Amino acid sequence: xxxxxxxxxxxxxxxxxxxxxxxILNHLQSLEDxxxxxxxxxxxxxxxxxTIQYDLTAANKDKLLLLVESMFHxxxxxxxxxxxxxxxxxxxxxxxxxxxxxxxxxSGLLETLSVPEYGCEGL
Numbered sequence: 001x002x003x004x005x006x007x008x009x010x011x012x013x014x015x016x017x018x019x020x021x022x023x024i025l026n027h028l029q030s031l032e033d034x035x036x037x038x039x040x041x042x043x044x045x046x047x048x049x050x051t052i053q054y055d056l057t058a059a060n061k062d063k064l065l066l067l068v069e070s071m072f073h074x075x076x077x078x079x080x081x082x083x084x085x086x087x088x089x090x091x092x093x094x095x096x097x098x099x100x101x102x103x104x105x106x107s108g109l110l111e112t113l114s115v116p117e118y119g120c121e122g123l
Contacts, residue, residue: 023092024059026090026091026092027057027058027091027092030087030091031054035083035087036051036054036087050070050084053066053067054067054084061092064088064096065096067084068081068084068085068096068101069101069105071084072102072105085097085101
């Protein structure tokens, strides 16, 4: 176990540790989902990349949002993204919807564009 993870676990209660282990176990089981398995064996490099990204999210909301953002950029179907969000919600109750993810993505983009170095202050 990485030292940073050990320090975090030491500051958690037994219940919090048990809950985190349960989330990790659920995430590992979600890798057996037919959609993830289809991506894993796909001839499309992009889909195989999504599998790796999903595995690395380890049910982390911020990492999951980055994966969904890349799916938006690659113009994946809303149905595919919703299916991924539903799978992830079964692992760790993030309660993410396509609308909430779009709002977060657009909000982040607008924040980036309002940085003075991009010359778009006040958006």
